[in-house]
Amino acid sequence: MRNPGAGPIAVALCFLLRSDIVDGDTVDGDTAGLSVLLGRKKAGFGAGKVVGVGGKLEAGESSLQAACREVFEETGVLVRPEHLERAGRIFFDFPANPDWNMDTDLFVARRWEGEPAESDEIVPAWYRVDALPLADMWHDAGNWLPLALTGSAPQLRIVLNRDNETVAAVLPLPR
Numbered sequence: 001m002r003n004p005g006a007g008p009i010a011v012a013l014c015f016l017l018r019s020d021i022v023d024g025d026t027v028d029g030d031t032a033g034l035s036v037l038l039g040r041k042k043a044g045f046g047a048g049k050v051v052g053v054g055g056k057l058e059a060g061e062s063s064l065q066a067a068c069r070e071v072f073e074e075t076g077v078l079v080r081p082e083h084l085e086r087a088g089r090i091f092f093d094f095p096a097n098p099d100w101n102m103d104t105d106l107f108v109a110r111r112w113e114g115e116p117a118e119s120d121e122i123v124p125a126w127y128r129v130d131a132l133p134l135a136d137m138w139h140d141a142g143n144w145l146p147l148a149l150t151g152s153a154p155q156l157r158i159v160l161n162r163d164n165e166t167v168a169a170v171l172p173l174p175r
C-alpha cells in the first residue's frame, strides 16, 4: 500500500447529518429522525463495505481540508470547512499489517450544498442513525460510529485481529 516503516496514514472522514423531522413532528430520543450519509465502497481499501465518506490527506493538507475535498470527490457535495464539527479521532491499528495503520479525524457536517451522487469510489446513501447498517460495515464501526454521530467525540485505538477484520481491543487514545 505504501512505504514500509512510515507512520500511520492520516485520514479524515466526514459524516453529513440530515434531520428528517418536519415541523410539528415529535420524536423520542436524540437520534430519531436523524440520517447520516455513508457510502458503499466500489474499489480500494474496504471495497464492498459501507464506509464513512473520506480518505487520506494529501501532502500539505489539513484534515479539515481533506474532509471537504473527499466529500466533494466521492459524492459531489460541497461542504465548507467552517461547517465541519470535530466528532472524534480513531486510530485503526492493524498489527498484522502495520502499513495499513490509519490515524483518522472524524467530522460531522449539518450544512452543505448539493445532492449526493455516485462516483467512481462510492455509492452514497442515507441511513437512519438509529438503524446504522453495521452488518455491512467494518466490524469495528459499532464501537465508534454511534458515539461520533451522537456527540460523544470518541478518541479510541481500535486494534484489529490478525484477520484484519475482527476487533481485538478497543482502547482509549492518549489525549
Ligand SMILES: Nc1[nH]c(=O)nc2c1ncn2[C@H]1C[C@H](O)[C@@H](COP(=O)(O)OP(=O)(O)OP(=O)(O)O)O1
Residues within 6 Å of the ligand: 011, 012, 013, 043, 044, 045, 046, 051, 052, 053, 054, 055, 056, 092, 102, 104, 137, 138, 140, 141, 158
Ligand atoms: N477498521 C476500519 N474501520 C472503518 O470503519 N474504516 C476504516 C478502517 N480502516 C480503514 N478505514 C477507512 C478509513 C479510510 O477512509 C479508508 C481508506 O482510505 P481510502 O479510502 O483513501 O483508501 P483507498 O485505498 O480506497 O484510497 P485511494 O487509493 O487513496 O483512492 O478506510
